[in-house]
Amino acid sequence: MRSFKGFVIKEFYHIFRDKRTLLILFAMPVLQMLLFGYVITNEIKNARIAVWDRSKDVITQKITDKLRGSGYFNVVLEIDNEEEIEQVFKKGEVKEVVVFESNFAEKIGREGVAKINIIADASDANTANLVVSYTSAVINDFTVKELRAVDPPMKINTETRLLYNPEMKGVFMFVPGTMAMILILISALLTxxxxxxxxxxxxxxxLLVSPLKPSQIIIGKVTPYVALSVINALSVILLSRFVFGLPVQGSYTLLITECVLFIIMSLSLGILISTTTNSQQVAMMLSMVALLLPTIMLSGFIFPIENMPFWLQVVCRINPSTYFIIIEKNIMLKGTGFLSVWKETLVILGYTLLFIGLSVKKFNVRLS
Amino acid sequence: MENREKVIIVRDLVKDFGGFRANDHLTFDVYKGEVFGFLGANGAGKTTAIKILCGLLKPTSGQVRVAGFDVYKQSNLIKKNIGYMSQKFSLYEDLTVSENISFYAGIYGLGFREIKKKRMELIQKLGLESYAGKLIKELPLGWLQKLAFSIAIVHNPDIVFLDEPTSGVDPITRRQFWMMIYEAAANGITVFVTTHYMDEAEYCDRVSIMADGLIVALDTPANLKLSFRAKSMNEVFLELVRNKNNSNQQ
Incomplete structure (x- = not known):
């Protein structure tokens, strides 16, 4: 036991004296949270748009003001003919042009329905989608508040569907995935x-010639990383709670227990990787390629699994992060209990045992 | 000589890796306090034999006892009673001299006070006072080697295994290093050393030479030179390799 304590202390020296490790360990989680929270969000702010108001009546004026006042748009241009639409897009001055049909208020008064065309610059498909969705949402909101109240109810037809709920904040989607990524990266890569x-x-x-048992060596090496990973998991939860205002709906105890399980799984994966190679660079590349990319791309973190081709869906089902992200989303966002995540928990537990089993086997093969 | 205490007893040691026989019926003894040279070209089976003696590998067959313990069943007891130093010196670069000593003493189960005492002794003996708090990577190579050896025997083992301990070190430092080896042997620590410097073989009490998994010669350097009518151990070695090649061709 005494020699084990010395071993763990030594391991902490390694960690705290290596700037690169420290950087990965402490700066990366915070940086990634902020990156995913602020930069790669699905929100828009002050998008530059143009308005072609062919009617110039009270209602179109009100809608334009509402778009201005929403905080999402900056109406930088008013245009008055069709050719100009193409010109402003080509110059890249705006992301979107909103076109009110002529005699807008009159039509809505007489027929109860009027039309708005939303034209977006789809060369940046993502932004276009978002801008269009936000515009539709603002117009819908206007319809509900101002036009439904009158009798008979009036309607504005927009040409686009609502693709995204603007009320939903981007960070809510990114916290579970970011956490999975940070934990698997730190636990597996660093170990x-x-x-x-x-x-x-x-x-x-x-060390192998010394009286320390191989299991003691391995446990001694990973113990500090378990402790530090738990600290990281907590700091991610705290960051999302206090910086992004995302509270954990379910039980904290359950969430942290699941995190610890996932950390242990990642550590055993890291040990398995370490048994396959003798070079730090290979270990790093293996961890990066085999863990980081699938955790970002193939886990439901950013891209929905349902929309992938079948063979990629299979890969996602193999990826343990997929299950951890489901667990996290359930606990953090939906606030459900253990009963809703026991299957996924079992999968992660199974992976843990598998990785440990394989590592022990590989280790024994090397010894005999 | 035969009456002295045997600390390593090897009888008919065989080690196979699949179809490849790395050690072919090795039989030899090593006596207490002896400096035993273990020579052979790369791939002759030296490393495998050392791994078996250190309890890292299990033999395929044969009897092996190290420090009075059986390698099949008591490898843990063997590990407590031996020291080991590899050609890489195996010190932690990002730990200080003091921390390296304390760590290695600690994994051999030395108590806190013992570790402190050993650490002071060792630093004083090596004249490393001004380096004690410095990181290993700031130390010159020659010092690393002496420090690594001192650490390998910090727990007073019965036997210390040195795997090519002098590779890449200048001749003067090598001489100083051999003085440390003699000192350890005089204190009753058996030294089991592999090397590919033939002049170093002359410093050993007895030398065994391996080729293709077999021990082809085992005697004192003086006797070996006599029986091969050679002027130096280098000639003995060349002669043996030549014989081996001839017999392979026939």
Whole structure:
């Protein structure tokens, strides 16, 4: 036990004396949270748009003011003919042109319905989608508040569907995925590199000759990373709570327990990676390619799994992060309990046992 | 010689990797306090034999006892009673001299006070006072080697295994290093050393030479030179390799 304590202390020295490790360990989680929270959001702010008001009546004026006042748009141009639409898009002056048909108020008064065309610059497909959705939402909101009240009810037809709920904040979607990514990266990458480094410098040989058991060496190496990963999980939860205002709907205890389980799984994966190679660089590349990319792309983190081709869906089902993200979304966003996530928990537990089993087997093969 | 205490006893040691026989019926003894040279070209089976003696590998067959313990069943007891130093010196670069000593003493189960005492002794003996708080990467190579050896015997083992401990070190430092080896041997620590410097083989009490998994010669350097009518161990080695190649061709 005493020698084990010394081992863990030594491991902390390694961590706190290596600037790169420290950077990955503490700066990365915060940085990624802020990046995903602020930069890669699905929200828009002050998007530049133009208005072609062919009617210039009270209602079109009101709608334009509402678009202005929403905070999402900056109406930078008013145009008055069709050719100008193409010109402003080509110059890249605006993201979107809103066209009110002529005699707008008159039509809506007489027929109860009028039309707005929303034309967006689809060369940036994502932004176009968002801007269009937000515009539709603002117009719908106007319809509900101002036009439904009169009798008979009036209607404005917009040419686009509502693709995204503007009330939903981007960060709510990104916290679970970011957390999965940070935990798997730190736990698997740092441990595999830490173990392989001992092989590279030859100190592993000396440790194996010493009275320490192989299991003690491995547990001694990963213990500090368990502790630090739990701290990271907590800081991600706190960041999302206090910086982005995303409260955890379900039980904190359950969430943290699931995090610890996922951390242990990632650590055993890191150990498995370390048994396959003797070079830190290979270990790092393996962790990056085999873990980071699937966790971002193939886990339902950013891209919905349902829309993928079948074979990619299969890959997603194999990826353990997929299950962790489901668990997190359930606990953090929906506030459901253990009964709703027990299957996913079982999958992660299964992976943990599998990785540990494989590592032990590989280790024994090397010894005999 | 035969009456002295045997700390390593090897009888008919065989180690197979699949179809490849790395150690072919090795039989030898090593006596207490002896400096035993273990020579052979790369791939001759030295490393495999050392791994078996250190309890890292299990033999395929044969009897092996190290420090009085059986390698099949008591490898943990063996590990407590041996020291090991590899050619990479195996010190932690990002730990200080003091921390390296404390860490290695700690994993051999030394108590807090013992560790402190050993650390002071060792630093004083090596004259490393001004380096004690410095990181290993700031130390010159020669010091690393002496420090690594001192750490390998910090827990007073019965036997210390040195795997090519002098590779990449200048001749003067090598001489100083051999003085440390003699000192350890005089204190009753058996030294089991592999090397590919033939002049170093002359410093050993007895030398065994391996080729293709077999021990082809085992005696004192003086006797070996006599029986091969050679002037130096280098000639002995070349002669042996030549014989081996001839017999392979026939």
């Amino acid at each position: 595999s590199v830490a173990i392989v480094r001992e092989k590279e410098t030859g100190t592993m040989e000396v």
